[in-house]
Amino acid sequence: MKLRILSWILIILFLMINVISLSPEWMEWIVHCRTQSTTFFPTSRQHFGDLYNLTHLKKFGKKGWNPHFEPNYCDKPKNIDLYTLNDSYLQRRFDTSAFCGVRKLTQSFWDGDAPYIQLDSQKINILIIETVERYLRIRGSNMGWMKHFNFGAPPKPTNNVPMTEKITLQTLKKHFFNPHIHQNLEFNLLDYKTFAPLWETRATLTHELFNRVPPVVTVAGKGAYLVLTETVDGKQSAASNFPILEEELQVLVKNWNEIQQFYLEKGFSAVYLSVIPNPIHIVDLQFTYNQLIPKLQNHPNLKIPVIDIYSIFKKNNTQVFPKNETHWTNEGMQLWLDEVNRILNGLN
Amino acid sequence: METPVICGKNRIMLFNSLQFLLFFAIVTLLYFEIPHRFRWLLLLIASCYFYMVFVPKYILILGFIIIIDYTAGLLIEKQLNINYKKILLFVSLFINIGTLVLFKYYNFFNQNLTDLLQLGHFANPLPFWKIALPIGLSFHTFQAMSYTIEVYRGNQKAEKHLGIYALYVMFYPQLVAGPIERPQNVLHQFRAKHSVDWERIKSGLGLMLQGFIKKVVIADRLAMVVDAAYADPHGTNGLSLAIATLFYAFQIYCDFSGYSDIGIGAAKVMGFQLMTNFNAPYLATSVTEFWQKWHISLSSWFRDYVYIPLGGNRVGIKQWIFNIWIVFIISGLWHGAQWNFLIWGALHGFYLIMERVLKKVPYLHFIPFVLKRIFVFLLICTTWIFFRAETIEKALLILRKVLIKISIGHPIQSPLNRVEMIFSVGLIVGLLIFEKYNLKIAPNNPFFGFYFATCVLFCYLFGIFGQTQFIYFQF
Numbered sequence: 001m002k003l004r005i006l007s008w009i010l011i012i013l014f015l016m017i018n019v020i021s022l023s024p025e026w027m028e029w030i031v032h033c034r035t036q037s038t039t040f041f042p043t044s045r046q047h048f049g050d051l052y053n054l055t056h057l058k059k060f061g062k063k064g065w066n067p068h069f070e071p072n073y074c075d076k077p078k079n080i081d082l083y084t085l086n087d088s089y090l091q092r093r094f095d096t097s098a099f100c101g102v103r104k105l106t107q108s109f110w111d112g113d114a115p116y117i118q119l120d121s122q123k124i125n126i127l128i129i130e131t132v133e134r135y136l137r138i139r140g141s142n143m144g145w146m147k148h149f150n151f152g153a154p155p156k157p158t159n160n161v162p163m164t165e166k167i168t169l170q171t172l173k174k175h176f177f178n179p180h181i182h183q184n185l186e187f188n189l190l191d192y193k194t195f196a197p198l199w200e201t202r203a204t205l206t207h208e209l210f211n212r213v214p215p216v217v218t219v220a221g222k223g224a225y226l227v228l229t230e231t232v233d234g235k236q237s238a239a240s241n242f243p244i245l246e247e248e249l250q251v252l253v254k255n256w257n258e259i260q261q262f263y264l265e266k267g268f269s270a271v272y273l274s275v276i277p278n279p280i281h282i283v284d285l286q287f288t289y290n291q292l293i294p295k296l297q298n299h300p301n302l303k304i305p306v307i308d309i310y311s312i313f314k315k316n317n318t319q320v321f322p323k324n325e326t327h328w329t330n331e332g333m334q335l336w337l338d339e340v341n342r343i344l345n346g347l348n
Numbered sequence: 349m350e351t352p353v354i355c356g357k358n359r360i361m362l363f364n365s366l367q368f369l370l371f372f373a374i375v376t377l378l379y380f381e382i383p384h385r386f387r388w389l390l391l392l393i394a395s396c397y398f399y400m401v402f403v404p405k406y407i408l409i410l411g412f413i414i415i416i417d418y419t420a421g422l423l424i425e426k427q428l429n430i431n432y433k434k435i436l437l438f439v440s441l442f443i444n445i446g447t448l449v450l451f452k453y454y455n456f457f458n459q460n461l462t463d464l465l466q467l468g469h470f471a472n473p474l475p476f477w478k479i480a481l482p483i484g485l486s487f488h489t490f491q492a493m494s495y496t497i498e499v500y501r502g503n504q505k506a507e508k509h510l511g512i513y514a515l516y517v518m519f520y521p522q523l524v525a526g527p528i529e530r531p532q533n534v535l536h537q538f539r540a541k542h543s544v545d546w547e548r549i550k551s552g553l554g555l556m557l558q559g560f561i562k563k564v565v566i567a568d569r570l571a572m573v574v575d576a577a578y579a580d581p582h583g584t585n586g587l588s589l590a591i592a593t594l595f596y597a598f599q600i601y602c603d604f605s606g607y608s609d610i611g612i613g614a615a616k617v618m619g620f621q622l623m624t625n626f627n628a629p630y631l632a633t634s635v636t637e638f639w640q641k642w643h644i645s646l647s648s649w650f651r652d653y654v655y656i657p658l659g660g661n662r663v664g665i666k667q668w669i670f671n672i673w674i675v676f677i678i679s680g681l682w683h684g685a686q687w688n689f690l691i692w693g694a695l696h697g698f699y700l701i702m703e704r705v706l707k708k709v710p711y712l713h714f715i716p717f718v719l720k721r722i723f724v725f726l727l728i729c730t731t732w733i734f735f736r737a738e739t740i741e742k743a744l745l746i747l748r749k750v751l752i753k754i755s756i757g758h759p760i761q762s763p764l765n766r767v768e769m770i771f772s773v774g775l776i777v778g779l780l781i782f783e784k785y786n787l788k789i790a791p792n793n794p795f796f797g798f799y800f801a802t803c804v805l806f807c808y809l810f811g812i813f814g815q816t817q818f819i820y821f822q823f
Binding site: 008010017173177181186189190202209211212214 | 809
């Protein structure tokens, strides 16, 4: 009898884990709770950074970044509508009050759905296109990326029967066959700070014995930093040591100018490009950098104005990137914000 | 890095994934808790879900095949006229093979037709079909065909219960990569009442763990060396390619037999006895013996349904050579619609023919077993080059480098460091010793718990957990 009770408890528990991991809505809630709270089974990634979470190397298991970012708020007359096309560096990290003179902030994520926007001609409409350096070349070579905002009012939802049926089937599919079940289960079952020693033992053994870490991550900067392999592997175009030829640079300049022109014609008052540098050449001064950012932003034919965070980061190279995280530190984020606010102040 | 993603493209429920472990735990616990009369339904629903994780709508293809063969089985059994029986069998086989051809071989034939027509400067009017191959199609169509053939032969009664028959085709532990079962072995088991037997459960879990070790500790480790060398045969020296080929022999073995072990073990936990699929094939002293030990469920399928109906070895030497070639060329094509696989099959056919010829040579049987094993293993490795290389040109280049341009002085090009290379060789040697001396610990042994825990720890510490697919899923 005891065995049957235990069996049913396990069945219910496993089913609950499975249902939660399959449900996009539940996962969103769980991810939100576990990354925000320090008491509700916090994730190890939240404490030690995402690159640590991929490698679990003990020496990088230190608090590297703080997700609770409190920006220096700016109290200015609000006459700007700010739009950002951005990576995870900016996604959900700021609210409107972090920007000087900004009345409304609209964010569009590179990998997300394009939001519907209607520009207010009474306001100064500013667009900041933020991209990480590792995608600068691919994003600058594909003009399809321009479709990141839908201009006009969002379409009204239709209520006819076929649409409802379609939505029901899609909803079912989304809940029963969530393709990210593996990541979600890993998150729900394994990603706990408590388990860190277990993962660290295994990772240390593999690293010490076999000199191997997961292929997506590289130990760089004389063993002091974890970085994404694609940013240091000279065979990949995302890498900071992948050579750049003048011809490619000219194409990039031309395309970024066209992207600027496209959005200006749509009604924006100004369009800025902001490139977040690959951490490797900021933190490792010995790294053979292909000089992509300086070459692009100093190119005589480039018309799109650049928010030059590269030079600022170079001067503050030890503070802006954690040793175990792909994203920047709060200091790095504040430096970016200060530079953006300096520009916005000039416009207001 | 982003937070866990919520939605995206389809994937497969791999045996070496958390999703499968959870799925297996839920299904198995429920299986023992619910009344016996509902168990078939539970397994059928679970198997449907397992299959639908890949592409949900492909369940319709499987459903279509199931209904056709189920109906064919009933009609064949009822029919007294042998000619009508033959027609019904032919229709069933035609639909099964037709489905396979349509999804797996259509583009291959079409490409070859295009190449042929281009020689005469003609354009091919037939379009190419851009479609993902339904996972495990070759496995379950062959299993379905064995049912109608056995009913036709009178060795198996037609299954009246559509659900039980569907489960025979869809039983999730062997749905996507075998073993390709026979109805006589499995169908009756779905009706049997399996109770909780801890010895059996421990034995099944032990087999599953053995499969996990083969897959995540050995196969996926060797794969790193193999993938690097075979991705760039031009830039890889002969010695490194030779090592990669030897490693591939064990990679594919551990990958596939590991999958079989997990599947057979998972079924065993619930009380089902599936057929053995591998039996230490690299300890074979002849190619004939190798085929009695490698992918047994497929080789016996070809033996029973192709080779013997063609006359087997009770025919003249010319007919026998023809039979062998036909069986192995089909076997090659079964693996994939590529010329590489066809050559792989043809080479095996050639070896078997040569073996029969050389049987008459005196003194050969005096060769020590160890030397025979090594020689047979090297012959098999040669065929793996064609199996693994992306094109025939690359396979020939690798063969040339391995056989002619090899030098012991070459540095070994490998993504693994020296320690891990030695560790990998140690794993292979360990595997061979384990299989040779059958070092398994019986579930009733008092040390079984300790042995199991040690294996789990070993798997955890040295496993490579990257959600890599099983090689045979593509077939």
